[in-house]
Amino acid sequence: MSEPAKREQSSTVGEKSPSSFSYRQYRGEEDLHLVRGLIDVELSEPYSIFTYKYFLHHWPQLCVLAFDGSSCFGTIVCKLDQHGEFLRGYIAMLVVEQPYRKLGIGSELVKRAVKEMKDSAADEVVLEAETNNHGALALYQNLGFIRDKRLHRYYLSGTDAFRLKLLLPLPPERLAAEQLSAMQLQAASQPASPDPDALLDAAADASRAANPEPADARGQAVPAATQAE
Numbered sequence: 001m002s003e004p005a006k007r008e009q010s011s012t013v014g015e016k017s018p019s020s021f022s023y024r025q026y027r028g029e030e031d032l033h034l035v036r037g038l039i040d041v042e043l044s045e046p047y048s049i050f051t052y053k054y055f056l057h058h059w060p061q062l063c064v065l066a067f068d069g070s071s072c073f074g075t076i077v078c079k080l081d082q083h084g085e086f087l088r089g090y091i092a093m094l095v096v097e098q099p100y101r102k103l104g105i106g107s108e109l110v111k112r113a114v115k116e117m118k119d120s121a122a123d124e125v126v127l128e129a130e131t132n133n134h135g136a137l138a139l140y141q142n143l144g145f146i147r148d149k150r151l152h153r154y155y156l157s158g159t160d161a162f163r164l165k166l167l168l169p170l171p172p173e174r175l176a177a178e179q180l181s182a183m184q185l186q187a188a189s190q191p192a193s194p195d196p197d198a199l200l201d202a203a204a205d206a207s208r209a210a211n212p213e214p215a216d217a218r219g220q221a222v223p224a225a226t227q228a229e
Contacts, residue, residue: 013068013099018108021073026056026063034065034072042095045155055079055092062089064112066096066105073097076109080117089117091127094136106139114143118168125168128154128161140164 026035036052056063059079066074074096080089091113096105114125128151129136145164154161169175 013103016068016103018104021105022067023064023108023112024067026060026065028060031063031065032056035063035075035077038072038075038095038097039077039093042097043093044157047093052077061116062113064109064116066100066109068100073100074105074109076113078113078117080120080122086123087121089114089122089125091125101135107143110140110143114166114168118171121171121174122168123170125166127164129164130155131160131162137162137164140166 032052035056036047036049039047039052055077062076062078062080064076065072075093076091076095077093078089078091080087082088091110094106094109096109117125125145126148127140127145129140131137131150141164143166145166148163148165151161151163153159
């Protein structure tokens with residue numbers, strides 16, 4: 001009895017916008033079957049249960065699910081960790097069921113995940129996409145991602161991948177702190193400014209050395225008043 005309802009739902013999906021659907025973060029083990037069910041069906045790369053648990057246990061806030069009523073039709077799975085000097089966000093999986101594609105749902109899921117990363121002070125976000133997946137490449141490029149490098153035979157199928165990267169602006173308070181640190185470092189690297197009084201004293205000493213006061217036969221300085229006589 002549920003099949004006709006699904007077909008009726010699919011026939012009206014194209015009339016909806018991303019704001020017509022509901023979104024929420026991963027809540028725990030009760031959502032695991034939703035995420036896994038979508039990804040196992042829609043993505044070509046196989047993932048073990050341990051892979052899902054690795055992402056979802058450590059970064060549940062970076063998994064967002066999309067719902068049409070009570071039906072989950074899309075999800076994004078990400079992580080956030082230190083990469084050298086940068087705090088890097090990584091988009092591992094993005095899935096939207098076929099009837100809901102080309103409605104901006106994928107972009108909405110990415111925006112929500114990226115906002116969460118930005119709020120956590122991430123410096124950048126990266127992911128890999130197949131070089132022949134033109135839809136995914138267009139989606140990410142429209143969101144500001146750039147092609148960072150080409151990875152040869154990256155996937156099990158032997159297909160190449162592009163690594164895409166999005167550089168995130170620094171939060172205002174962190175930007176101010178880094179600017180202050182840079183100014184302090186620049187000041188410390190410059191030679192100290194000389195004391196003006198010390199410069200005047202040095203100039204006076206040099207002048208006296210160049211123009212010594214005349215002395216009498218006993219070696220005593222002649223008073224200035226008598227020098228002109």
